[in-house]
Amino acid sequence: MLLHLGFVLLLVHEVTKNGGGNLVPNAWQSLVELIHDFVLNLVNEQIGGLSGNVKQKFFPCILVTFTFLLFCNLQGMIPYSFTVTSHFLITLGLSFSIFIGITIVGFQRNGLHFLSFLLPAGVPLPLAPFLVLLELISYCFRALSLGIRLFANMMAGHSLVKILSGFAWTMLCMNDLLYFIGDLGPLFIVIALTGLELGVAILQAYVFTILI
Amino acid sequence: FICASSSKKILIYNEEMIVACCFIGFIIFSRKSLGKTFKVTLDGRIEAIQEELQQFLNPNEVVLLESNEQQRLLRISLRICGTVVESLPTARCAPKCEKTVQALLCRNLNVKLARLLNAISSRRIRLQDDIVTGFHLSVSERFVPGSTLKASIVELIREG
Numbered sequence: 001m002l003l004h005l006g007f008v009l010l011l012v013h014e015v016t017k018n019g020g021g022n023l024v025p026n027a028w029q030s031l032v033e034l035i036h037d038f039v040l041n042l043v044n045e046q047i048g049g050l051s052g053n054v055k056q057k058f059f060p061c062i063l064v065t066f067t068f069l070l071f072c073n074l075q076g077m078i079p080y081s082f083t084v085t086s087h088f089l090i091t092l093g094l095s096f097s098i099f100i101g102i103t104i105v106g107f108q109r110n111g112l113h114f115l116s117f118l119l120p121a122g123v124p125l126p127l128a129p130f131l132v133l134l135e136l137i138s139y140c141f142r143a144l145s146l147g148i149r150l151f152a153n154m155m156a157g158h159s160l161v162k163i164l165s166g167f168a169w170t171m172l173c174m175n176d177l178l179y180f181i182g183d184l185g186p187l188f189i190v191i192a193l194t195g196l197e198l199g200v201a202i203l204q205a206y207v208f209t210i211l212i
Numbered sequence: 213f214i215c216a217s218s219s220k221k222i223l224i225y226n227e228e229m230i231v232a233c234c235f236i237g238f239i240i241f242s243r244k245s246l247g248k249t250f251k252v253t254l255d256g257r258i259e260a261i262q263e264e265l266q267q268f269l270n271p272n273e274v275v276l277l278e279s280n281e282q283q284r285l286l287r288i289s290l291r292i293c294g295t296v297v298e299s300l301p302t303a304r305c306a307p308k309c310e311k312t313v314q315a316l317l318c319r320n321l322n323v324k325l326a327r328l329l330n331a332i333s334s335r336r337i338r339l340q341d342d343i344v345t346g347f348h349l350s351v352s353e354r355f356v357p358g359s360t361l362k363a364s365i366v367e368l369i370r371e372g
Binding site: 026027030077078079080161162165166168169172187190191194195 | 230235
């Protein structure tokens with residue numbers, strides 16, 4: 001976690017040094033600007049029905065969540081390191097705290113009118129009781145699903161890589177030419193899986209953020 | 213380095229080494245295949261920002277061209293005035309009158325030229341100040357809530 005914080009702070013310092021960076025950005029500043037623009041577009045497109053200023057109030061929370069998950073996942077890809085988000089407690093804690101926070105803020109801003117989103121527009125009245133119940137269960141389950149999705153993806157990916165590399169290592173230690181040639185298969189698969197895991201790491205950060 | 217670390221039991225030979233080797237192999241492979249694309253994309257973005265900045269500052273060049281054109285027209289009109297003065301019957305006007313008119317026209321032309329140049333430079337300064345103020349406001353509200361770095365931000369953007 002400290003390493004992760006160090007990376008993020010270093011990047012932020014790179015952008016904000018010299019009193020706000022350069023007008024014509026260098027590579028690192030471009031990277032941070034790309035992440036910033038990406039989350040800004042995400043917030044503007046996904047949050048509908050509100051004015052620009054109100055939408056921007058949610059931007060810092062979304063940006064911090066996305067950046068935290070992205071860097072945690074990417075840090076876990078480094079060999080011999082620790083993946084924070086592959087632990088159930090972390091992902092569940094994050095998703096539950098965000099869920100509780102959003103609910104409290106929703107009730108504070110809108111009062112009991114916040115419950116109106118449980119009944120989507122255009123629904124026939126006889127269906128309303130069942131739909132409200134369904135939406136309520138779906139809303140409450142969202143906290144669990146966000147955490148479990150992230151945990152499962154990270155855990156499964158890293159477990160698969162470790163298991164396959166275990167096969168490769170056992171075959172390598174056999175001191176037999178046949179096993180050595182057969183070892184190339186798991187090696188290539190582990191290389192391909194590393195690429196897949198990198199993609200999954202970035203994607204899961206995006207999915208978590210967009211489903212908040 | 214690997215032998216030293218393994219002898220000191222920092223680096224342990226297990227399957228994690230395979231993961232590390234595969235990771236390094238993947239990074240090298242992706243750098244060879246995608247490194248140029250990524251670099252080209254980033255460089256393209258930087259160049260686009262640079263060009264946009266240049267185009268923003270270019271309207272001043274257009275003003276300069278217009279002022280040059282105006283100077284040329286003024287010189288032509290001065291020449292015409294000169295020929296008109298010359299064509300006046302010399303019996304009516306004294307030679308001093310002709311010289312006075314020419315001197316007046318020259319002075320007017322120089323005054324107009326000086327005014328044009330001043331207008332260009334003041335417009336450039338105003339534009340620079342506008343850019344400085346605009347970026348200062350946007351950057352300071354995003355990054356620096358306090359006012360201690362304002363001067364350095366202003367200097368940097370002036371240089372930019």
